[in-house]
Amino acid sequence: MSTRMTVNGVNTCQTAGTEKYETFSFSHxxxxxxxxxxxxxxxxxxxxxxxxxxxxxxxxxxxxxxxxGKEVKE
Numbered sequence: 603m604s605t606r607m608t609v610n611g612v613n614t615c616q617t618a619g620t621e622k623y624e625t626f627s628f629s630h631x632x633x634x635x636x637x638x639x640x641x642x643x644x645x646x647x648x649x650x651x652x653x654x655x656x657x658x659x660x661x662x663x664x665x666x667x668x669x670x671g672k673e674v675k676e
Contacts, residue, residue: 618644621663623656639663643670 623639639659641649649666653659664674 618642618646621660623659643667643672 621641627635637656641663651662
């Protein structure tokens with residue numbers, strides 16, 4: 603899979619407080635589309651997930667932030 607989210611195996615989501623995402627599909631039938639999602643927290647840690655929708659990815663990110671004791675903007 604070719605991706606814009608990595609260059610030479612290095613994640614391109616380097617700026618704190620930013621997110622990057624892209625969609626991809628499996629060629630199985632029925633064809634399913636997923637979102638690969640990365641979020642770089644302000645403390646420098648990277649959250650990464652794959653979910654069927656961008657909304658689900660952001661929900662998981664918010665759960666991750668809450669578990670770290672961070673406030674999540676609704």
